[in-house]
Amino acid sequence: MGRRSSIATYQLLARVTVVGLCVLVVAGAIVRLTGSGLGCDDWPNCNEQRFIDVSTGHAAIEQLNRLLSAAIGVPTLGLAVVALRATRRGSGLRWPAFGVLATVLANGVVGGIAVRRDLHPALVQSHFLLAMASIALALVALRRAGAALDPGPEPTAAPAPGGGLDGALVAAIGVLTALALVTGTVVTGAGPHAGERDVRRFGFDIGGVARIHSGVVIATVLVAGALAWRLAARDPLVLRSSLSAWTFVAMVQGAIGYAQYFTGVPELLVAAHVAGATLLWVLTVRMALEARSRSVAGAERGRPADRPGRFAGSAGSVV
Incomplete structure (x- = not known):
């Protein structure tokens, strides 16, 4: 072979x-x-x-x-x-x-x-x-x-984001998304869907931990909005990138989360929320990997990786 x-x-x-x-x-x-x-x-x-x-x-x-x-x-x-x-x-x-x-x-x-x-x-x-x-x-x-398999064509300009403030914002999105997953599992552990009746649950007030989880999600979306604003100021086409896909899924996730909370956490919405969280994590990791690869490409070309350019992650495929 x-x-x-x-x-x-x-x-x-x-x-x-x-x-x-x-x-x-x-x-x-x-x-x-x-x-x-x-x-x-x-x-x-x-x-x-x-x-x-x-x-x-x-x-x-x-x-x-x-x-x-x-x-x-x-x-x-x-x-x-x-x-x-x-x-x-x-x-x-x-x-x-x-x-x-x-x-x-x-x-x-x-x-x-x-x-x-x-x-x-x-x-x-x-x-x-x-x-x-x-x-x-x-x-x-x-x-x-x-x-x-396919290193791709050499970029004509140093791509973004990958370093500087853009890179820090991408990293923050990754960390906050991971934190949202952790706090989401705490909400689950305090909620009604344990997998079996009469098993141990976390002793937290579900309303309190749900608000913490919601706050982390809102903070993550705000950071993503800041990154989108910085990139869109250079090239409006960036809104068709991985970041726009991430933002769309995050907004849908937020809507499902609030809907399940105010309707008594029905099983169908909880399942949709878990699926959405998994998809959002996939998009987060892909976006971080895209940013890192472009940072490396920019460094190898001897130019800063956060100069004007297009963040060209594709939203068309999850994997």
């Missing part, structure tokens, strides 16, 4: 891993929202009697989720194997592949412990956040494979 063919295989496995992990996050939310979190009350067996048990609806839902988790392990393991056997050390393709594998395996262990500890909210929170880490690493792998 030639080097280019190996990297193409790596890229395909990374793409499948990203999509699969995103689907798995939503599937996990469905398990929780249907009250099936303890449909299998043991791990790795479903229960003390059977390894696989679909005798009840809750057990069947949890078994399907476990099956999907195992299926995602196939491209994840394949990505690490290809990275080890077909890429050079120092190529920048190995560490994200190994990182994805490590976090996915760790998440399987966390999920098992969560079941054995009757869905303790801190463990359920960690389960979700580890999945976000896996997605981020898989996106890094996908980005690096794409760059290795």
Whole structure:
């Protein structure tokens, strides 16, 4: 297998891993929202009697989720194997592949412990956040494979954003989005959808933690607005970039969040909110990677990376 063919295989496995992990996050939310979190009350067996048990609806839902988790392990393991056997050390393709594998395996262990500890909210929170880490690493792998296959044309002007204030704003969006995910999981841990009746919840007032979460989201959107204003002043076409896609999804997420809060957190809206949060995280990581690659390109050309130019992330594809 030639080097280019190996990297193409790596890229395909990374793409499948990203999509699969995103689907798995939503599937996990469905398990929780249907009250099936303890449909299998043991791990790795479903229960003390059977390894696989679909005798009840809750057990069947949890078994399907476990099956999907195992299926995602196939491209994840394949990505690490290809990275080890077909890429050079120092190529920048190995560490994200190994990182994805490590976090996915760790998440399987966390999920098992969560079941054995009757869905303790801190463990359920960690389960979700580890999945976000896996997605981020898989996106890094996908980005690096794409760059290795097609470095792209040399820019005629140093692109933006990547350094200076623009780069700081992109970094702030990433940090605040991650913080919004963390505070969102705290709201979940204090809310009614525990995955099973009569299991432990965080002892926080849900209204209070929801307001903290909302404040973080609003701060993130304001930072994104500041970045959009700076970029649009140079080139109005920037509003068709990754930043505009991020802003649109963030606004929809905010609307869903308020709607679910004021309507008693119905399951359908909660599932939509989890899916939206996952998509927003994907867009956040992609935007950060785009900014970083342009910063590096600008540095290599010997010019500041935040001079006028266009932030050319594409909103047309999630991965």
